[in-house]
Amino acid sequence: MDKARSHDPGRGQPPASLGSATRGGAAVPLAVALNPSAPATLQQQLYSALRSAILEGRLGPGVRLPGTRALAESLDVSRTTVSLVFDQLRAEGYLEGRARSGTFVSDIVPDAHLSVSRRRGARAVSRPVSRQVPRQVPRQMPRDADRARATGVMDAVPQADGSMPQRADISRRGSQLSSLVVTSTPLRGGNGARAFRIGTPALDDFPLQLWGRLLGRCWRRATASQLSYAEPYGALQLREAIAAYVGQARGVRCDPEQVIVVSGAQQAFDLVGRVLLDAGDAAAVEEPGYRGTRAALLAAGATLVPIRVDGDGMDVAALRARPSPPRVACVTPSHQFPLGVTLSAARRLALLDWARESGGWIVEDDFDSEYRFRGRPLPSLQGMTADARVVYVGTFSKTLFPALRLGYLIAPPALVEPFARARAAVDRHPPALEQAVLAEFIAGGHFARHVRRMRALYAERQATLLQLLAGEASEWLEAVPVDAGMHLVAWLREGMDDTRIAQRLLDAGVVASPLRALSVDAIPRGALLLGFAAFDRPTMARALETLCGVLRGETVPVGHRGDAP
């Protein structure tokens, strides 16, 4: 690296000139290390070196730079290169030219920057800029005080001086948002399909090749206008396919114009919270119920009103008895999450009445309705009357695959524009290609066929799991078969702590959501949710062995447990 030149203009001294004539031994070396074989051009390297030197104070305000000819010679680069760099730095305000007296470092670089950035930035200057390797500076950060303050936003770690970090870094809303739990899966690294994880379909049985062919076909057909910005409602072809499907399969009464394509049920709940609720408004949720819905409502600043679920679904009488009616009531009528019960017809009608009388809205999450093993699928609440005050929500995460990120919200005509406009402000519109592929997949009959196949498979897998649970596990677990869905509820013996058991299972590599985590209030008896859709018999048998081991360790004579609820 024979082209390296070191300069020390002497920070804090009167303006000095920089150049070969004034170069001296370097206490704070200015390493202008130009490397002709680096990916960055010599011009880029010189620019970076000078700019860093200015920002880090090694070239102080008022320092006079050598002429372009002198600097070019000393660095062995062309004079044009130096001129272009000076022009650039002058354009950006780092340098200024004074008439007849040369080029100087601007006075405007504030001292605060110089002192702060010097410590950190000095190291990076002589490192060649790399095209592929990300810059390493922040990797070092966890070790220093700033990182402690940084993580302190979440964990309230004391700073180096012992004081507590300021809350001011994020808003109160931001703090609350980041404390919300959408799923029991950890955010990092917890996304494999481990038994008995709920909500994961049998992805090994997804028709990958067929979907791939449709992908290729739709992409080849793509026009410039399909690559451009689109309407927030979603692609018309897909909205038509969804309207036809939910009309036929779920008895939903809707026009394609009422369908808004969203990036999954979670975005639908988020839009519901933002469009239908003001901060402080009350929202009724099922107890126990789905945490994703709750997270979205809490994110909107809502106050949750948990309504107990029994064998007939949500206790609508309790909802109607409330003196000030909630603005929305979120329900899973065809297959309650997590208990799997069906909202009775009497309660459905009572719920529709509640909405009409109170001016509230029903949010119908038609959860797992596609996978009904016994009886005819119950039609949707939305379709029971022509003018139901229902926002209907569905997703393709369970019927196709979660990473697709497509779902739908079907709004009453009055709400279509508000929801679509909110979606535009939130993230504009859904991506084009997946929508085209999905529309073809539905219209071609592949969707109905896939759901039928999965329904048979999941029925069989539930039978397998029930059979396995009838063994040793039945000593602790009372499994309730479900008529629909992808998981069942296994009630624990009185006094057993589902949350602790779930944590022990997780440590042992088995996933089983505890019922307690899905309840706002305390629950009388613990239970584990066991997903069966994605797992074959050997996988379930192995996981069950682990489960039994953990349960064996938990068992103590009844009446001797201090921590029972």
Add this chain to the structure above:
Amino acid sequence: MDKARSHDPGRGQPPASLGSATRGGAAVPLAVALNPSAPATLQQQLYSALRSAILEGRLGPGVRLPGTRALAESLDVSRTTVSLVFDQLRAEGYLEGRARSGTFVSDIVPDAHLSVSRRRGARAVSRPVSRQVPRQVPRQMPRDADRARATGVMDAVPQADGSMPQRADISRRGSQLSSLVVTSTPLRGGNGARAFRIGTPALDDFPLQLWGRLLGRCWRRATASQLSYAEPYGALQLREAIAAYVGQARGVRCDPEQVIVVSGAQQAFDLVGRVLLDAGDAAAVEEPGYRGTRAALLAAGATLVPIRVDGDGMDVAALRARPSPPRVACVTPSHQFPLGVTLSAARRLALLDWARESGGWIVEDDFDSEYRFRGRPLPSLQGMTADARVVYVGTFSKTLFPALRLGYLIAPPALVEPFARARAAVDRHPPALEQAVLAEFIAGGHFARHVRRMRALYAERQATLLQLLAGEASEWLEAVPVDAGMHLVAWLREGMDDTRIAQRLLDAGVVASPLRALSVDAIPRGALLLGFAAFDRPTMARALETLCGVLRGETVPVGHRGDAP
């Protein structure tokens, strides 16, 4: 349709029995029209017909149904079919069996439902259920009073009885959200790439085949776990590619761990509003500036503080002079939107100081930084110091294509978890396939190559537009060449109304955003934003002819205009 049977059980009369014996002339006909060649099974058809009849009151509470054998005979279906339908309706609570006395319509169907739904539903009953055609009921709705009330949420249209609609249908926040404007393009039907629409890249020059090959390759490699739920941060491979790219091309200092993949810049702004701001907090924005940013901040309940932009970018001194500092300041430093100026180095440093001193956050929207035609691209504000209080936002909508819906937010370490957790609550995570394709596209060098090609093309297209504007249009328009980006600003002669001219142009099929729409406060002089990236010379020439026609019509002697600002 010889199998159709009509029944009138006599609503409001004492319980009557339904069957061939009591069949009579139909004032309110119950059309049990079973069609063996329809896609729905006879069982489904019978179920739908009976359920509709109950819900719509044609079979009132307490009405006794005929026995299964009698009904099967009269409808010419098997007795099993009728039994299954009765079982289903009994399970759903529509029917109830009384010991030894037969099957009756439940008493629980409330009268309110009957009266409301009868009017609408009657028509649909005898129509066979179709598998492909969406149900038509709501298509009729715009014509009736409900639709007037519906659109009234947006437009305050009086209802049929002359009263104004209730606001109660959506929340105050929902009303505000749905009034926000993200783009000047109308939500419906305005998404073609018409000259001189801004923000649309040259999609005809996108490497479709190459992208298609990568799509196929990534899909073939997809595993079950890639189809499953994923982390809210985005795919690590893409985060690494983005970190390497912005480090090299934009001087951003970041680790891949700081990169959060979002569905475009708009989602990044939305997350910024929700995580960094509480309702009522002040947020500084550029004046004039980008409406998408403003929409997201307003959606978060923020109070906008417009800060004037001059030739050196945002007037940071005005920001610092504010007695109570805003919580965030949103800037487009490398290429201000819409004016195209660059934030000077002095102001950049002052802005970084402002953030440090006030504890505020800078949101750096690195708008169109890739397309710089003259000079070296200015490095990002984020990279100027190691611990800059900057949230950096970028998008692939302009460099690749908008319908991709992928962008990125690069957060200081302290904010990564809050942003990722908020994203999880909002819509969980980005879709998998596009992320994999994009990561390969960047890592393979295709991204850099495409941006280089587009940069040359856009420089050429700007030159073409400037040449065209030097003709007749120069009588009214003073076009300012830009050093970077995809549009230029053409200032109108004093007193000309840009908003009205833009509307007239739109009526004539030409898109030109008026500057006034991008300003919170009044502006001294109107201008039109003319996009050039997506249009060849003939297209621009034609659009310019229309533009000149409209401007000619606008011109009146100065001093004689009553409506000039």
